[in-house]
Amino acid sequence: MTIAFIDLAAQQRRIKPEIDAAIARVLAHGAYVMGPEVRAFEEQLAAFAGSKHALGCANGTEALVLPLMAWEVGPGDAVFCPSFTFAATGEVIPWLGASPVFVDILEDTYNLDPAKLEAAIQATKAQGALTPRAIIAVDLFGQPADYPAISAIAKKHGLKLIADSAQGFGCTLGGQHPGAWADVVTTSFFPAKPLGCYGDGGAVLTDDDWLAERMDSLRVHGKATASDIQGRTFDHDPKYLNMRVGLNSRLDTIQAAILIEKLKIFADEIEKRGVVAERYAAGLAGSGAKTPAVIQGGVSVWAQYTIEHPDRDGLAAHLKTQGVPSAAYYPMPMHTQACYSIYPQPGGLPVSEAKADLVLALPMHAYLDEETQDRIIAAVRSFNG
Numbered sequence: 001m002t003i004a005f006i007d008l009a010a011q012q013r014r015i016k017p018e019i020d021a022a023i024a025r026v027l028a029h030g031a032y033v034m035g036p037e038v039r040a041f042e043e044q045l046a047a048f049a050g051s052k053h054a055l056g057c058a059n060g061t062e063a064l065v066l067p068l069m070a071w072e073v074g075p076g077d078a079v080f081c082p083s084f085t086f087a088a089t090g091e092v093i094p095w096l097g098a099s100p101v102f103v104d105i106l107e108d109t110y111n112l113d114p115a116k117l118e119a120a121i122q123a124t125k126a127q128g129a130l131t132p133r134a135i136i137a138v139d140l141f142g143q144p145a146d147y148p149a150i151s152a153i154a155k156k157h158g159l160k161l162i163a164d165s166a167q168g169f170g171c172t173l174g175g176q177h178p179g180a181w182a183d184v185v186t187t188s189f190f191p192a193k194p195l196g197c198y199g200d201g202g203a204v205l206t207d208d209d210w211l212a213e214r215m216d217s218l219r220v221h222g223k224a225t226a227s228d229i230q231g232r233t234f235d236h237d238p239k240y241l242n243m244r245v246g247l248n249s250r251l252d253t254i255q256a257a258i259l260i261e262k263l264k265i266f267a268d269e270i271e272k273r274g275v276v277a278e279r280y281a282a283g284l285a286g287s288g289a290k291t292p293a294v295i296q297g298g299v300s301v302w303a304q305y306t307i308e309h310p311d312r313d314g315l316a317a318h319l320k321t322q323g324v325p326s327a328a329y330y331p332m333p334m335h336t337q338a339c340y341s342i343y344p345q346p347g348g349l350p351v352s353e354a355k356a357d358l359v360l361a362l363p364m365h366a367y368l369d370e371e372t373q374d375r376i377i378a379a380v381r382s383f384n385g
């Protein structure tokens with residue numbers, strides 16, 4: 001039998017009647033955009049993550065641009081982010097005319113290195129061409145970044161902190177979600193994400209009332225908010241007042257309805273992913289492949305199970321012959337791509353560059369059965385690279 005890298009069908013089998021009924025309800029009421037399921041899901045999502053506000057949006061990329069737009073980040077501003085990440089993390093910064101400043105990662109967790117972040121901020125300030133405004137930390141492969149250290153640096157320098165939790169939504173550090181430290185948490189509901197929908201979707205979560213209201217306005221073409229219209233009278237429907245330049249970034253009602261059903265089983269799925277990760281760690285011990293490390297006190301949602309091997313490409317080719325799919329995330333860190341190489345990378349990014357040649361993600365999902373996983377483990381162990 002072929003092995004799935006991520007088995008979305010297995011999850012669907014578990015909750016198919018509930019998903020079918022949820023979609024049918026949306027078809028019956030017909031409020032396809034900003035229907036009742038969107039608000040209901042936002043409330044449940046906020047409760048899950050312990051945040052005051054959650055707002056759905058079109059995808060995890062626009063989730064990142066919404067807070068940057070709210071804070072009016074623009075030309076001459078610097079936003080610090082890792083390079084060893086999916087392109088969306090850094091991509092949204094030049095959208096606004098601002099400059100990403102790429103920062104290297106830690107050897108063991110692949111997440112932002114706080115010491116290098118501090119050095120990059122100092123170097124940017126000393127250079128004087130850009131104004132530091134914000135940091136985007138990424139919960140890469142599902143585990144939380146070092147938020148206590150990163151948020152202390154953000155506070156020290158007066159910078160905003162975004163947690164790009166597209167891969168890590170649901171992860172915790174010392175029992176707390178990234179929103180305990182970050183000004184805003186962003187996530188993606190791309191189908192392959194730990195909490196995915198059946199298309200594109202995303203969300204922003206924050207405890208900050210002002211930011212929530214501003215992002216709510218921005219996701220609907222800069223619509224007037226309650227604060228905007230308070231105490232004012234208009235001779236036309238304030239619905240068509242555009243108070244600021246925004247965009248159209250809404251979560252579809254059908255996707256929200258699907259996500260309500262998926263959120264019900266998400267905590268259980270996180271646990272199941274943890275069991276799969278533990279079995280991998282035990283099964284691959286002494287195999288020549290390095291298994292992943294999680295930050296102390298952290299719980300990963302294991303968006304990816306990423307091993308390292310000195311002959312990564314040889315191992316991938318061998319696994320393919322054994323019918324085991326694998327993927328190299330990410331073979332080219334952002335700063336090595338031509339269109340991003342023009343942006344600052346103070347001190348260089350040797351760890352990101354080294355990891356790009358070593359990492360290999362193995363099949364990972366909540367429904368990976370032991371027999372299939374043992375086949376994968378045996379395939380890795382049988383590689384004589």
Ligand SMILES: Cc1ncc(COP(=O)(O)O)c(C=O)c1O
Nearest residue numbers: 059060061086088089166188190
């Ligand atoms: C780290 C990271 N940030 C942002 C995104 C963007 O999410 P989306 O594909 O929903 O735009 C992704 C996902 O693809 C991601 O992995």
